[in-house]
Amino acid sequence: MTSVIPDLIGNPSVTGELDSRLRGNDKAGFVADIWRETILKLNLMKHGKIKLSNSNGQIIGLGIDIVDIPRFRKTLEKRGKKFIDRIFLPSEKKYCRAKANPWIHFAGRFAAKEAVAKAFGTGIGKEIGWLDMEILSLDSKAPVVRLSRRAAMLARQHRAKNILVSISHTHAHSSAVALLTA
Numbered sequence: 001m002t003s004v005i006p007d008l009i010g011n012p013s014v015t016g017e018l019d020s021r022l023r024g025n026d027k028a029g030f031v032a033d034i035w036r037e038t039i040l041k042l043n044l045m046k047h048g049k050i051k052l053s054n055s056n057g058q059i060i061g062l063g064i065d066i067v068d069i070p071r072f073r074k075t076l077e078k079r080g081k082k083f084i085d086r087i088f089l090p091s092e093k094k095y096c097r098a099k100a101n102p103w104i105h106f107a108g109r110f111a112a113k114e115a116v117a118k119a120f121g122t123g124i125g126k127e128i129g130w131l132d133m134e135i136l137s138l139d140s141k142a143p144v145v146r147l148s149r150r151a152a153m154l155a156r157q158h159r160a161k162n163i164l165v166s167i168s169h170t171h172a173h174s175s176a177v178a179l180l181t182a
Helices: 012-022 026-046 069-087 090-097 102-119 149-157
Strands: 059-068 133-137 143-147 162-169 173-181
Touching (some): 102 173, 143 149
């Protein structure tokens, strides 16, 4: 069986170009670090070194997003409740508002929703909307995705059985990576 994951580590056309284009920019460097980690994990999966639980290892889609926290905070403060209600479900709002710095957690969940939509290859739009995805936290604090019926139908169309998501924060940025697997 051949893998759908190409060899990316050590491929100068991928990693070299990424390094040269992103060098010197803090935001871009943060994204480059996330991509390097993602590429490493994908290659380890390809070569059987790690396996996703409940998955045959076939990757259906991969999405990533990064949010500038100060800018996102200004947007939340400017647009207020109407904007928040258009993007986040009640459980997400409750979770974020319970934190000392809620805008960081809103930004992380926003990035996670964007990453999931990108993993489906659609982005946010008519196939999948903001309220079709709910980013929850397990007791372990690990984020998980719950889909609406409409989004679950999209997942079935893509033959995706698992959606893995990871959210990370710095003082200035929130990022998320989403992986759809068969």
